[in-house]
Amino acid sequence: MKLPVVLRPQARAELVDDWSWYEEQRPGLGDELVTCVEAAFSQPARAPLAHPVVDEPVRRVLVRRFPYAVFFVPGPDGLLVLAVAHVRRKPGYWNDRLSPASEDETEEGP
DSSP states (O other): OOOOEEEOHHHHHHHHHHHHHHHHHSTTHHHHHHHHHHHHHHHHHHOGGGSOEEETTEEEEEOTTSSEEEEEEEETTEEEEEEEEETTSOTTTTGGGGSGGGGGSOEEOO
């Protein structure tokens, strides 16, 4: 069974910003990034516990071809994506997105 993917608004904004940057570098490259990120979403949607824990309960899946990682929390109702982060960004900057106050600010994934 494939779990639904829910993105925090901050994660969606990161992906949009990164898409824009790659599109400026070469038209179509942003679309390739999004395709690779969506493929990364599908891996933990099928087997969430198969991915390494980076900071309990947060797990990580790497994005192919691009220097990004998807940080997510598996739950009974789906995957909560906290961040689509460049691997060179400040580690753990997304930790505050675990707070319950942020739960009302989620958006369905692709």
